[in-house]
Amino acid sequence: MSRGQLRIYLGAAPGVGKTYAMLEEAHRRRERGTDVVVGFVETHGRKHTLDMIGDLELVPRRTVEYRGATFTEMDVDAILARRPEVALVDELPHTNVPGCRNAKRWQDIQELLDAGIHVLSTLNIQHLESLNDVVQTITGVPQRETVPDEVVRRAEQVELVDMTPEALRHRMAHGNVYRPEKIDAALGNYFRVGNLTALRELALLWLADKVDEQLDRYRSQHKIEATWEARERVVVALTGGPEGETLIRRAARIADRARGADLLAVHVARNDGLAGADPALLARQRILVESMGGTYHQVIGTDVPKALLDFARGVNATQLVLGASRRGRFAQILSQGVGVSTIVESGAIDVHLVTHDEAGRGRFGGPAGSALSAHRRSAGYALAALGLPLLTLLLHQVSDLNLGTDILLFLAAVVAVALVGGKWPAVVAALGGSALLNFFFVPPIGRWTITDRENLLALAVFVVVAIAVSATVDAAARRTREAALAGAEAQTLATVAGSVLRGDRPLTALLERLQETFGLESVTLLEAREGAGHGPERRHEVGSWRVVATIGGQPCFAPNEADTDVPVSDDLTLVLRGQPLAAADRRILEAFASQAALALRHERLAEQAAAALPLAAADRMRTALLAAVSHDLRTPLASAKAAVDSLVSDEIDFDEADRAELLATAAESLDRLNRLVENLLDMSRLQAGVLGATPRPMGVEEVVPHALDELGDSGRTVRMRIPADLPAVVADPGLLERVLVNVIGNALRYSPSDRPPLVKASEHAGRVELRIVDHGPGIPETEWDRVFLPFQRSGDRSNDTGVGLGLALARGLSEAMDGTLVPEVTPGGGLTMVLSLPVAQAQETAPAVMAGEGAGAA
Known part of the structure; x- marks a missing residue:
């Protein structure tokens, strides 16, 4: 049975029409003959949405009893028994009422998908886990209902339901989103134009990243290497020279002009013997790139233009920024250089050649060596083929030189060939030079015979010395290449170590660097399952391994599926797919594998440390308790x-x-x-999580007087301003009274005698807010979080008569009733504590309103 497909309608805010669009698609599919049912759709009382359901088949909801109240939830078992082709499930981030099989609705959807049922669902951008803190910063409203990003990224289709902020506010003003009594509060709070614009941009950018991932996957699967200019990506090439900062800033300005463009910096660590990169400069340039929102990358390659273009095409770059050559004019005459070669081969990628202060000053750093690349060997053969005949012609014109001088000049020519082309071109030059000397300069002239033994000895010594010199030059070049390769490996490992140390996900960062360095399709870390056994046969058993982490396309599920595998330990293996790597790369692969094992251990230790944090917190709490109550x-x-x-x-x-x-x-x-x-x-x-709470519908005006009575004579000075038509809230009367006693008592303690505290209430967006206002000394905003910790007192509002539990307990009790308690600055000085509780009617008709359309209005 194939797995079902998930389609998500993504919106920037409640009311943009996600549910409506989902229902439209359901009707289209039903008209095409698809079996469609409505598993769960929340209309929020919107007439147009209700009308759009029309005659679609509704799966009855399941009734759940919880704390004396009745709620309705989606009946997963009924949908599985019905087995439709497509099920509509609204509000992906919804939290199910305790007692359901799954805690979250997205987990219910996973069951439907596993059963082969296609699912249409809806989601607002503020409920994505990765954007939760960003949304709270923008809107000031915390989102308790979140969905892991990975759940949404795995969806086969994500469709944006977009609407301009002005159009959404007009829709709200006409009563198409909220009831009339809630419109003014919503427009003045969550649905301000600035908030909606920022949320819309977040939705567009997140969806662009999702589309970008799909494009990369498609290009990888279809082996497409040509650049598709779907999104601007600017790559800046760094040589490790002092001009790097100039290039980075120039590339950043280019990326800024194309809003939303990615900035990537790449350094090619050469393994052909050419030195020059300054590690300290590269480290500073890496920090500069990351501070500008870009990423730093490093690859290994002999042919720098090819390596740069391979990287640029691999990341689908549209623009490449290079620095003008540092070589002198004479060097540029002999070779066109990296910049010109890159421009010639760049194809659809735009190349920017940027001038800088170091241009034309020559290479920096240590001496440049010479490696035996194919290009250099070809040059050596060409020099031998052209240089020796020219030398022969020149010596023929000068008749007063003896044979010894001729041999020395030919030996110098062979040494020059060895320096350029290495061993084999020099051997060819030595043999060819000996033949030319024999024919043109050794008596008898014009014949291949030698009559004088001394001349024969001189030619033999010439050949031996020439071959020895060429062998020495060749060995030196090889040593230079090995040293350069080791330096490139060291730079790569240093880059890897930096990624691991600075990253939140060290193992993932490590695998990404490995994939990028060697241009692989996928990199996977496999761990043997318990009881999988040992021995060579385990390499072929897919069931013996589990994927710990993977990067790239299709992962390998067993070592025998990979092009290259590197055992890390008895139970860990690093497997690579994409191309078989040379034996010379084995050393750096083993270093990557060892680092992967360390990164995995680091992540697991971090998880264990996180699990131990509550124990440490409990220990600190116990210590603080003993210290606090010893006096109080x-x-x-x-x-x-x-x-x-x-x-x-x-x-x-x-x-x-x-x-x-x-x-x-x-x-x-x-x-x-x-x-x-x-x-x-x-x-x-x-x-301990065992506090009993029994929420029920009740009026705030019933509890506030009881709380004031418990405070005694001081409570009678408190002023109240509670509207007569304030709706009932869902709360536990006893716990709510305890919250009010603690908060009002705290306000009384610090209010001046001539300005007693004020308790006032209002309602909007499905919640009732109680504000306890005092005009005392107030608390600095930097102290707001600390005053809600047990056994803490603010220095500006010192309290020597309590252990500092009041506000901590009040917030905890509020949250136990699905409420919030947050501080605000009182205009004119002082502190206002805002207690927010859900409205009874909203709680009864939509028990998880925070997970869907009503969440934003809070």
Whole structure:
């Protein structure tokens, strides 16, 4: 049975028409004869959406009881039993009510896909996990419902449902998105033009990356190497010279002019013996590239223009930035250089040749060597074929030189050939030179015979010396090449180490560098499964291995499927697909493999450390608790004991007034002690996850007076401003009262006597907000997060009468009721605590409103 396909309708904000577009597609498919059912569609009371459902078949929802309330969720089992071809499942990030088989709706969708059912779904950009913090920064609204990016990236189709901010606001103003009473609040908060513009850009950029991945995959599968100018990518070539920073900035300006263009810097580490790259300069240039939002890459190659163009075509680059040649004019006459060669072979890639201060000054760094490349060998043969006849002709014109001088001049010519072309061209030159000397300069002239033994010895010595010199030059060139290759490998490994150390995903970064360095299709790290056995036969068993990490196209699932495999340990193997690599590359591959094992171990240790963090936090909490309560528990207990001891003492006879005062002191101290113990117990239940909460519909006006009564005489000074038509909220009455007591009590403690706290309420976007306003000294914004930590007190609002649990407990209790508690600055000075709770009607009709269209309005 083949797996079903997932199609997602992506929007920048609620109300752009994702569900409507999904229903339109459902009707089109049904008209074509496709079996379509509606698994779950949330209309949010929108008439046009409800009408669009029309006569589509609806799978009945499942009813779930939770904490005394009734909710409806998608019935996965009913859809699986019905087995349609296509199922519509709205609101991909929705969190299911506890008691369902899966915690998230996207997990329900995975079950449908595994069963071979195609799924149409919807998603707003703010619910993507990778953009969660970005969206909160832009809108100020935290998104609790998120979807892993990988779930969306695996979708076969992602369609953007786009709408301009102005058009969406007009749609809202006409009542097509929210009910009339919510429109003004939504337009003034989440749905501001700036917010919608930023969210729209996020959606477009994320989808562009998704499309880019699909394009790269298609080009790789179809072996397409030509550049497709679908998206601007600017590659800047770095030589490791001082001109690199100039080139990077120039390339960055080119990328900025094409908005959204990618910037990539590449350095070709040559293995042909040519030195010159300064590691310190490359390190600084790498930091500069990354600070400008670009990426740094390094490849190995002998032919620099070919390596640059291979890299540029591999990343589908549209523009290539090169620096003007540093070589002098004479050197440029002898060879056209990297820049000209690259321009000639660039094809569809635009090449920018940028001038700089180092142009024409010659190469920097150490001495340039000579390697025995095919180009150099050809030049050696050409020099031998042309130079020796010219030398013979020249010596023939000068008749007063003896044979010894002629032999020395021919030996110099052979040495020149050896320096240019190496061993074999020099051997050919030596043999050819000896033949020319014999024919033209050794008596008898014009014949291949030698009559004088001394002349024969001189020619023999000439041949031996020429071959020895050529062999020495060849050996030196080979040593130079080996040293250069080792240097290139060292630079590559240094680049890899930098990627691993700086990256959040060291193993993935390492595999990406390996794939890029050797131009591979895919790189996979395999780990043997438990009980898979040992021995050569395990190489051919796909079931004996599991993929730990993979980069590129189709991964290998067993070592025998790869073009090259590098065992790391008994249980780990690095497998490469794309091209068989030479034995000379084995050393650097083994270094990559060792680093991969270390990176895997690093990631697993990081996971273990993350798992240990709650234990460390609990230990710190226990230590802080002991330190905090050692004084705060003892103080009210000592006061109450002193009062009771005085009352039971026979040594002093108290009158009724003194007795009443002592009893009041004891009662007040015991009340303080009782509140402290209750707070400690509730905090421990919160942290253990066992705090019982029973939310039910209730009016805020019912709870606030009880909280003020519990605060005693001071609570009677608090002002209230609660509208009569405020809708009911879903909350636990006892927990809500505890939250209000702690927050209002905190406000009373710091409010001046002539300006008591104010409690006011309002409703918008499906939530009721209670604002507790005080005009005290306030708290700096840098301290806002710290005051919600247990056993912490703000320095500007010092409190010597408590352990610092009030606000921490209040926030924890609020979140237990699906609410939020956040601070704001009071205009004119002070602090406002904003308690937000879900509206009862919205909770009953749409239990997971935060996961879908209603989330943004919060």
